[in-house]
Amino acid sequence: MLMHVINVGHDVLKANDKLAEKNKKRLDKNNVLAINFMGAIGSGKTTLIERTITELGKKYRIAVIAGDVIADMDAGRIAKLGVTTIPVNTGRECHLDAKLVEKALKSIDLKNIDILLMENVGNLICPADYQLGEHLRVVVVSVTEGDDIVLKHPVIFKSTDIAIIHKKDLAEAVFASTEKMEGDVRHLNPDIPVLKTSIHDKESMDQWFSTISSLADERKKE
């Protein structure tokens, strides 16, 4: 018998990133702004997406990919707002990947969409390893997770484009310092916008909406 070593050099994670690039090209072709929402269970991702649709849906055509181990609950909440919602059941998976998004994109009429919101599976670990084809990675972290949550998950905060410190109105009740959380994000990723938000504080939500709408406007012009 002959023994033979085959040098393979196939990178499984890079294969995902390549597929993500393909997704991005499809989105670019249709001038769609795609946002990947990452954050723990209960951080407020779904509510933030609902509010974003209610506010920005007046001006932009929005679609949503709702990823979850069992996806139809969040998707049901979002679909009530009258936007195209694709539930993506990841089954056992702890994150969305480019292949799941590629499949979901087939069910969306991209020509008639301005913004695609993708809600990742709730955790701060696995989604960090996967690109989906998004233009913007957003990490949502709530004060109720404890104010050391940022430093506990450095990889995802290194790879994000915006950090949202959510439910800031509850900070005092859970003995969390939003200043510490913001400082921790800036320490890991000095150049990104850090928004402190609460759905009960209109000004902070407006800041988020205007960040997204200016990005969507930029893409429309392109």
Add this chain to the structure above:
Amino acid sequence: MHEYSLACEIMDNVISISETNGAKGVNSITVGVGKLTHVNPDQLTFCLESLVSENIARGAEIILNEIYPEMECQCGFSDSGKRFCTTDDEVIDDIRVFLDVPCPECGEMMQASGGRELIIESIDIEQ
């Protein structure tokens, strides 16, 4: 579970490469795991070992190599990340070692390059 699906993807590739090369069996599979991924090497090994029981790769040895990022500073300093997670007699297994480390030359925060791989490096087959 993250590692299981990655192991399945690795095995799919291993099987198809083995078949393309007319393999009768697989002696070993060498996989490189970047230290900056969230892949747990022990879990990945376990999953791969359980997957090689019922196919062409039955009994294959799983060899895992850890891939360290290269730490780079704006001042021009660079060195393997391995340097920053080994002290005299112990290895610090903490991802922060690569993400939050000041440059030994100038004290500025360094950037990690690489270490995000999950590569099927080679397969040793019998033809």
